[in-house]
Amino acid sequence: MTLLEARGLTRHFGGLKAVDGVDFTLAEGEIHALIGPNGAGKTTFVSLLCGRIPVQSGSIRFDGADITRMPAHRRVRRGIAYTFQITQVFANLTVFDNVALAVQRRGGHLAEETQAALSRVGLAERAGQIAGTLSYGHQRVLEIAMGLALQPRLLILDEPTQGLANAEIETFKDLVRQIVPETTVLLIEHNMDVVMDLAQRITVLNFGEVLATGTPEAIRANPAVQAAYLGG
Template sequence: MSLLEARGLVRHFGGLRAIDGVDFDLAAGEIHALIGPNGAGKSTLVGLLSGRIPAQAGTIRFDGRDITRLPAHARVGCGIAYAFQITSVFPRLTTFDNVALAVQRTGARDLAAATEAALARVGLSGEAGQLAGTLSYGHQRLLEIAMGLALAPRLLILDEPTQGLASGEIESFMTLVRSLVPEVTVLLIEHNMEVVMDLAQRITVLNAGRVLARGTPAEIQADRAVQAAYLGG
């Protein structure tokens, strides 16, 4: 069953065709990776899906509802959370307060309990009272994921989540992501191919603003066009 369906998405910036007629589907409860060379249009596509960039053409449906014209904050209310490529925590607030701000949007009856649960989910309970700006980079990335999870999303979009993480932190991150499904659908934009091939159940490859290939990790690794354009085969 598709949770998200996009058809014919178009977004140009001047003469650059960042997204040029893309169809994209996410099945409920899956980990889906979006990969491609630099400039392929990955960040633009997730910007369109999350509502941070308006589509110039095409449609987006989420759980059967047309959300094409909804702004980003309204899509959060529909159940779409987006963790940025660059950390977007509030550095002068505590770790706890960062997550509590996200929990407030859900109308949770017990703000403290919901906040503590989100922190525990990512292993940051011990840093609850620490200023977010003093956390390590890896912990700031985990905090941002906690903020996303605090919104109780049905779809969590993670943009380059392992960038800057140490190998041990990457292993912990993969364990965390696996624990989210099938309750949460995960869309992963990632350059680390070991992470992609280990985590993803399905992969979409973008190149020059268009879909180059779709399939399982094994199918993508064997695809000659993908090898030529991206995997270096």
């Protein structure tokens, strides 16, 4: 089943064609990676999907409904959660309170659902710790817990392994595998080992356009992708 579908999605900034007529389909329950060179339009594209940046032309459908002009907060309520490229935790609050804010935003059962989200990502024992004192890796995991607390149908992760040690990356991969197929994951990632290990399908953006979409094997073997990004 198709969960999200974008058609002809466009966003220009002056003469820069950040996203230029992109067609994109996301299947429910999959891990789908979005890759491409720096400046390819990846973060702009997902910002269009989640409503942080308005669409200039084209359409977005989520779970069968047109959300093209829907504001970001309403997309969250419909089930789209987006974690940022740079950690966005509240450093002066406890781990528990960071997640509780996300639960409260959705109107859920505060203590029960907060604890469940923390347990899901392995942070239950750190619930009382001040978030700013966590290691960088644990802060990234906390950010995922905040996203999961919204109980999203779609979780968009923007460079989640940036700055993580190898052991932390393995923990992250295990976590992502655990949350599908209940939650669909769209992953923006430069670490190609992570992409090839996790993703069922990959879309490659280049100069704001889709260069290729396919399985990891097909993307790895694609000459155009090798020339533009993989360097092989």
